[in-house]
Amino acid sequence: MVSLLIGMHATFGEIAAFAFLWTLVELIEPSKKRIDRAKIAASIGVIFIFLSWIVGGYYYVNYYKDVKPIIKEGPAPWAHGIAMETKEHIFLFLPFLAILTNALIRKKDLIKDNKARKSALLLSGLIFLLAIAMAGLGFMVSSGARAALESTSLGGLL
Amino acid sequence: MKGLKGIYYATIVTIISVTVMTIAAELSTRFKDFLTNTFWHHWIGKGIIALVVFFLIRFLYKGEEKDILRLTKSTIVITILSGLVIFLFYVFHFF
Numbered sequence: 001m002v003s004l005l006i007g008m009h010a011t012f013g014e015i016a017a018f019a020f021l022w023t024l025v026e027l028i029e030p031s032k033k034r035i036d037r038a039k040i041a042a043s044i045g046v047i048f049i050f051l052s053w054i055v056g057g058y059y060y061v062n063y064y065k066d067v068k069p070i071i072k073e074g075p076a077p078w079a080h081g082i083a084m085e086t087k088e089h090i091f092l093f094l095p096f097l098a099i100l101t102n103a104l105i106r107k108k109d110l111i112k113d114n115k116a117r118k119s120a121l122l123l124s125g126l127i128f129l130l131a132i133a134m135a136g137l138g139f140m141v142s143s144g145a146r147a148a149l150e151s152t153s154l155g156g157l158l
Numbered sequence: 159m160k161g162l163k164g165i166y167y168a169t170i171v172t173i174i175s176v177t178v179m180t181i182a183a184e185l186s187t188r189f190k191d192f193l194t195n196t197f198w199h200h201w202i203g204k205g206i207i208a209l210v211v212f213f214l215i216r217f218l219y220k221g222e223e224k225d226i227l228r229l230t231k232s233t234i235v236i237t238i239l240s241g242l243v244i245f246l247f248y249v250f251h252f253f
Contacts, residue, residue, distance in 0.1 A: 052206075059200045072173040081252035086245045088201055093173050093237055096212050100169045100233070107162055108226070119230035121216070126234055 005059040010138060012052035016094075017047035017131030020101070024124040027117055030110050038110075038120075042102040045127065049098045053091070060088065071144045075151050079144020087137035090130065097127050163223040168215035175211050175241040178206045181247055185209050 019041045026038035064084075070082040101123040108116035183190040184199055195204030223229055 057202065061202060075191070078252055082245075082248045085248045085251075089176060089244050090202070090241045092176045092205060092208055093240070096169045096172045096208070096235065097233075099212075100165050103162065103165050104226075113226075115225070115227040119226050122230055122234060126237060130237075 005055055005063070006138075006142070009052055009056035009059060010135065012048045013131055013138075016045045016048035016052060016098070017105075017128050017135070018123045019038060019048060020098070020127040020131070023101070024121055024128065027105075027110060027121050027124065030117060030148070032111070035105070035110055036125055038105055039102075040103050042098075046095075046098045046102050049094050051132075053095055056091070067145050070148045070152075071141070074144060074148020076144040076147050081143050082112070083137045083140040083144070087134055088139065091134055094127060094130055094134070097123060097130070101127060162226065163221040163229070164216050164219035166223065166229045166233055167219055167221075168212045170233055171211040171215055173233075173237055173240050174209050176204060176208050177243055179207065180244055184247070184251060 022041040023038045023045065026034040026041060029095070060069060067079055068084075071077060071084075104116060104120050104123065108120075110117040110120060179189075179193075183193060183204070190200050193200040197206055211243030
């Protein structure tokens with residue numbers, strides 16, 4: 001159950017990240033068809049960021065409290081102290097940036113309004129990079145937990 | 159086109175609120191306890207307050223933007239600076 005939740009959180013987050021990369025690509029040289037696809041991509045991004053938030057949050061408040069002390073006692077306590085703490089709070093920026101980008105794409109004529117198009121490009125790129133950074137931080141947290149468990153089991157063997 | 163300025167302002171204020179709440183909860187046990195006691199978990203509390211702040215500003219402020227690219231750049235700069243503040247806070251907090 002626990003690894004399923006982590007897998008779902010990461011998968012939903014990655015889908016959201018690549019949905020905004022898709023949005024960015026569609027807006028490089030926009031046409032009516034590309035704008036329509038960008039709207040679909042941005043909507044997918046918003047939905048999956050919220051799904052990632054809900055699933056990740058459910059795991060965090062119900063199960064992570066048991067993992068945290070293990071990481072803190074292990075060889076990489078910074079995986080919680082820095083990586084997890086940073087991740088869980090910067091993540092909270094993403095749903096709002098995603099809503100903003102989605103609204104911008106839907107409310108502005110991105111073929112005629114070059115400033116709005118550039119804005120949508122920049123915001124989509126920012127969301128993609130932040131979401132990828134979240135995945136990297138998540139990997140560090142998992143590595144910290146794994147290192148702690150390995151050191152414990154190796155300690156038991158010695 | 160109406161409403162976009164409100165969404166930009168809502169996003170900016172929400173991101174700053176999350177940053178302030180994050181640091182305040184680490185520095186003040188009373189604030190962290192308030193979040194935990196009110197919302198079951200301090201992180202849930204930050205998320206709910208962020209949602210309330212966002213939608214409150216979004217629906218209360220209905221201004222029309224003059225320079226959307228400038229607003230976008232401000233949003234990006236504030237997001238990056240807020241992220242850096244949170245990251246550096248936890249780095250110093252850890253060591």
